[in-house]
Amino acid sequence: MVADRDGMDCLVVGLDAACRRVLAPLFEEGQVPTLESLFDRGTSGSLRSGIPPWTPSAWPSLYTGTNPGKHGLFDFLAFDGYEWDVVDATHLRERAVWEYLSAAGHRSVVVNVPVTHPPRSFDGALIPGYTAPEDPPCHPEGLLDDVRDAVGDYRVYPDAEGDGADTDYAAHREVVRMRGDALTYLADRFDPEFGFLQFQVVDTVFHRFPDEWEAVEAVYEAADEQLDRVLDRVDPDTVVVVSDHGMGEYDDYEFRVNEFLREAGYVETRRGGEGMPTWATVRDSKLRRGETGDVDRSALDAAMAGLARAGVTTQRVVRVLDALGLTGAVGRVVPSSVAESGAEQVDFPASTAFVRSRSELGVRINVEGREPEGTVPPEEYDRVRSELIDLLSGVETPDGDPVFEAVEPREAYFEGPAAEAAVDIVLVPHEFEQLLSARLADDAFGEPSEPWNHKREGVVAVAGEGVDTAASLSGAHIYDVAPTLLALFDLPRAERMDGGVLPVVEPAGVREYADVEPVDAPTREGAVQSRLEDLGYIEGR
Missing domain, CATH: 3.40.720.10 (Alkaline Phosphatase, subunit A)
Structure with a gap:
């Protein structure tokens, strides 16, 4: 000592x-x-x-x-x-x-x-x-x-x-x-x-x-x-x-869990509006955050949201810009918040299950009575969770390798009074070779947006x-x-x-020691969220 x-x-x-x-x-x-x-x-x-x-x-x-x-x-x-x-x-x-x-x-x-x-x-x-x-x-x-x-x-x-x-x-x-x-x-x-x-x-x-x-x-x-x-x-x-x-x-694949769950019928989506889009962060998107000068952000936000409701999403715009070689030029003047206004998003209240944030490493089930607009009756919880565990356990990369080394109920990893705040299903990537993502895309697999x-x-x-x-x-x-x-x-x-x-x-x-005394919530600073987005930890809002 x-x-x-x-x-x-x-x-x-x-x-x-x-x-x-x-x-x-x-x-x-x-x-x-x-x-x-x-x-x-x-x-x-x-x-x-x-x-x-x-x-x-x-x-x-x-x-x-x-x-x-x-x-x-x-x-x-x-x-x-x-x-x-x-x-x-x-x-x-x-x-x-x-x-x-x-x-x-x-x-x-x-x-x-x-x-x-x-x-x-x-x-x-x-x-x-x-x-x-x-x-x-x-x-x-x-x-x-x-x-x-x-x-x-x-x-x-x-x-x-x-x-x-x-x-x-x-x-x-x-x-x-x-x-x-x-x-x-x-x-x-x-x-x-x-x-x-x-x-x-x-x-x-x-x-x-x-x-x-x-x-x-x-x-x-x-x-x-x-x-x-x-x-x-x-x-x-x-x-x-x-x-x-x-x-x-990370030189294998990015696995987009929400896209996979959408294809399997568990995730519903919507376009435009507020929420937590599953499009991309600044780092893993093709539109880069930049200074907008005198661009009218509110007008652009509204325009992109309107286009999204009409079916013209940011993802489609990016594909067109890619084809024309204009992605970089547009990204220098279009703020990320504008791009996100046109993003196709997970419709959380309408979905059965979803990934809220990729770094949670897991899936949350939209349980009735627990979530604000839950769709899964409590008596169906165990069945739905088992069904999802079986489905996700068998996922393989396009090369035939397992995506996960473990797909488990949360109680296998978390114990304590805060455990219900965790995901319902924990996803542990195989040797952490696959990068998990919450975003929606054309395919459930793609190149890793984070090389390290x-x-x-x-x-x-x-x-x-x-x-x-x-x-x-x-x-x-x-x-x-x-x-x-x-x-x-x-x-x-x-x-x-x-x-x-x-x-x-x-x-x-x-x-035994006494319980901890809580502290009051501080005033939030939006810049903290921006830094986390810049580093690829959260996938935008």
Whole structure:
């Protein structure tokens, strides 16, 4: 366990999407020497993510030690009937590890950890990360102004305008520097025993610059430089490196589940109007988001919606533009909201079952009495679900390979008071080689719109005093991280946690803790939704 000394007792370094597939070539070329040294002098292994293995569900699983059925976060979106919003910490039902530590008298500083906006009160300091607005409230109140006064500008997201690779690499590297500056400032000010520093852009670089390995190298090198500075300044006894999932190439197929379900008679569609279209994101569409100048957006929106009702959908327009070679030119002046006004959409109230969001990894059944306009009587639920499981289990790619390694009822993956918010049927792609999509198209299969995306195997490494470096981390699961961090402070894991203590440290028993206190919902910022659309995580509105 951690020693009693002047430096920080434990520092967690979060590398979003890090895995051996990504780290091995960086280690071989000596591009991240500080990170490599932690792996060399400690013990490391694969860290299996939960389902879904995406940022907004995986990081909360890591820092609470619970499955989404308990902590309540399944996706980038939270649903209320057929309506949705971007998730935040008001949806979080479980206590974070730094809150457990606070209750035991230990102070923490937390920088850039996803889904921590708005922050809850604890002994220490927190700057929220991914899904927060650009100028989020921090803990304590007014902290962000203090950080900016002390270290210069601080941003949650890269300030990248335009398409220039050099500019964008610099923007990503700059937010990495901000993370290191913020952590060291907060450590000096608050003198914490625990720190949690997360680097998100080591994931987003794959989405923003697919197939540009030099971008990955540039961002990881910046992260390694900051890690070296941070370790020198805070002198932690123990360092734990973790990721929420892995990253890899998707060079097989995109499977459009709603299109498949439409062809099978489960999904109904409509054209135009409000809702959550299953057309495409900015990244996987052929019309690109661009500045519209003095274009009358409202008039164009109305025109496209009218054309859609007449049967002229955006998909048809794109096919014509493709044939004429004009897609790029039109995309530079037509805003994505206009394109989406003409999109063919899933008609949620009229459908039997549908995919709400591709990163939920599953199908929701339109149950009468549960959904606002449900069509499936409760007594038919089991039959319809079994029928859909059988149908989807047998889906094969055009090459004859299985699309899914598992098609299961939600209770096979989720347990807890929030489980009913999950999909009814969980879809786990075979080795995460197939990219699932919620959009409608001419065919249920197509080329992947995301050439790089998430894999289930992340990574964990533990180095420092009191750590058994001979211990094997084989079989480590993301739920095990929070219990292990508590054990490093000689604290028992919470009885509600789904993971156990990794063998690098002795367990300290099990105990019940009080329920978490909820926080009020913050004012939403539309820019957060736009960023998620830009990165391909949600498929537009």
